[in-house]
Amino acid sequence: MLTRLRLKNIKSYRDAEIHFEEGINGINGENGHGKTTILEAIGYILFDFLPNNKHQYLLRRGARSGSIELEFIGDDGIAYTLRRKVGGSEIRLSTPIGEITGKKDVQDWLIDNLFPHLTDPKELSSLFENTIGVPQGTFTAAFLLRPSDRKKVFDEVLGVDEYKKAYENLRKVIKLIEEDLQELKDQQLILQTRTEGYERLKKEKIGLEAEIAQLAGRIQDSQKELEALKARREELETQQKLLQKVENELEVFERSKNATENHLARVKKDIERAETAERLIAELADEKNEYEESEKTLRSLYARREERNRDERRVQELKHDLERLREKQQRKEELEREISRLNSEIEELLPLAEREDALNQEIERVENELKEPLQRLISEKRQLQQEQRRIDELKIKIETLKREKEQFLPMLQKQIGLTREIEEKSQSIAVIASEIRELQEGLAQAGEKNLCPILKGVECKEVPSFKTYFTREINKRQRILETIQTEHKVLQKELEALENPSEEIAKKDALIADAIQELERLEGIPERIRENSERLRVLSEKFQRYLELTGEAGDEERVKSILSELKKKLEALGDAKRELSKKEALIEEKEKEVGDLSEVHRQIKESEDKLKVQTSALRKYAGLDATITVIEAKVQKLKNSYDLYLQNKPIVERKTEYINEYKRVSNKLREEQARIERLTAEQRSLLASFNESEFQQTIKEVEELDRKLSRYQTSYNEKSHQLEKLQQELSRMKSELEELKRVEERLEEEREFYSYVSLIRDLLNTSGQLIVLELINQIGREASNIYCEIMDDHSLDLQWSDDYDIIVMEGGEERGFAQLSGGEEMSAALAVRLALLKVISKSDIMFLDEPTQNLDSRRRENLSQQIRRIHGFKQLFVISHDDTFNEECDHVIRVEKVDGESRVRTTIDQPL
Incomplete structure (x- = not known):
């Protein structure tokens, strides 16, 4: 059951909240005031149905996004809230245990909990469009389609496709079973x-195991034999190794003894050489000291010579410094001359730089x-002019719409008159039909008891028979009827020919209201145009020395021309300011260098004084080079004796x-001789106990037996490997024999399943259409009863054919749906x-949008009473501009449009 709906920026609703009650909810209001929007919003949020499939259709004009919020109570008695954004993909369902988000998850929940007879979310839209909430103006549309198109619509409603789909889906199952088989x-x-x-x-395995x-x-x-031989071989091998060890040690000590004897001879020679060196250094001691x-x-003289060389280098440095200082003096004089010249050039550039500054400021002012x-x-002016043109267009549009509306007013009056006449004729037909029935009853009574037609219930004996009187009166009224x-x-056809001018007038009124609303939005445009003109005038006065502004596009070109002239004047100055800055920078640089x-x-004078002092100091080094030459000759003469002394001194020190x-x-030599003698004795003892020929024979026997054992082992391994492979193959075959048994069992089961599925598929193919035909007959009978109630004529018979065409039988005459009048079409549809809703719908709610279209007042009244008798629904929603249904509604919601915005003004609970 739906309890609350909130609309934000949805068509003509800015932000409205609407409450619903159990029973019949009437939604009443003038055409174009927003009644159908309520139905469309519920269709979109709950059934994913959207006319034209365009989200912009639902959005309020000028809004970028909107939202719909629907609160409902499920079959479990729990309240849920569904929210959906228009202009985006967001959809959320709030439940007591949390939120469900995402279109797919939400729709799956709705099908599982509200519409369990559906299997696919795509069926929601069709269920709403063709059964629960048929949109306004489409009640009769489906019945006017070609038979093939009509069949597509109602096959889906009645679930014919489900049988076909099940039949076709099982084709894939059959194919899969055949593939499995x-x-x-x-x-x-x-x-x-x-x-x-x-x-x-298995036999091969037994033979291999024996081998x-x-x-x-x-x-x-x-x-066992090999182990005994190996033990003897190891014993002999141990003796051999011991003998080899002794011989190796004997050989090592022999070599060591020879090396020691050689070393002893070298040491003896070193002692003799040390004694000779000792006698020589005693003879060279005096020459060494000199x-x-x-x-x-000589080292002292070399130091003095180095001091002289440093003083000479200092004299040369002073001479170089003096020359460099004299060059700087010349540079200083040149700089002073250049500074004087640059100051003269700056005096000439100053007036030009000031002119350049003035032009730059003027260009910046014009730009900004x-x-x-x-x-x-x-x-802004262009935009405002465009808005002004829109205002003018809207005024013309409003006048045009008003004139078009006035053209429909005479037809509206005619429609009202025809409707009134048709109602009067209908009442007259009902009265005369009632009189005919009474006369027919009187004729029957008169024929039996000859009762008087004037004095009711009195038998008249004076007149033989009243049959002629009753027959004449009946025929007379039949002719009048x-x-x-x-x-x-004729009146009904004239009314139909008018094509409902009241609806056209309502459309024109809605268009006029929209245009007036847009005019109200644009009402500030003239004032903004005046403000724009005033700002333009102030700007024109400020720059009147250059031009007079008009606010047109040509003004921009003239301003560009003014800026171009100013920039040309600036270029003609040749960038004097930059030249001035350059020369000032040069002066600053040169003055710094002069500083x-x-x-x-002063530095030149100081350097000349230092040079005189340093030149005078060099005189004290006279004769130094000659003295050094004499001493160097003496040192060279004694050098050989000194070197010989130094060479022999280390030898004497090591004596x-x-x-x-x-x-x-x-x-060491004595120890090695003793060790050699002991090893020689041990070698003789070992040679006496070790037999080399026995050792070689034992090795040969071990090798032969080892090869024999290897052959046995190889054969054993090959046979074992063969046995292992054979066991693996037998194990595999055993597993595959078990698998073969399972496959044969599965094959038998699959054959039985194939027979079962084929039987089910054949049943679906033959029984589906029979079930649907029974449904059509049941719906047709229910529809015929409802049609007679609406038409207030139980002599009529409505039939719904197997191609979904509506046929009406009247007085033995058969008419198809296309042959019915507008009112009859609406009533039949x-x-x-x-009937569809009562027979097949599993929904607890139903919507009727403008169900009285083309119905006269009597049929509207009949329809309202018939709706009250519909059972099986918790909620019915009747949307109508006609207040005929208000008395039959449990709850009435009145919608009005104020200043272009739909509002729920009143909510009225009707007495039961």
């Missing part, structure tokens, strides 16, 4: 082929205070070391749709 047969054949040699392989056991015994015997004294004197504001004003019925049909050279004259080494090496 073939796959199982293929598996059966493969497994049978792969397990053919199972018994033969492997025999080989295992031979291997065991050979291993050499060292001369070296000391004229060009940019003028562009904004012209752009036929005449009135003919006039009624850096201000001390150069004690050589004597100690001689003693140590002599002791309503009857079938109401």
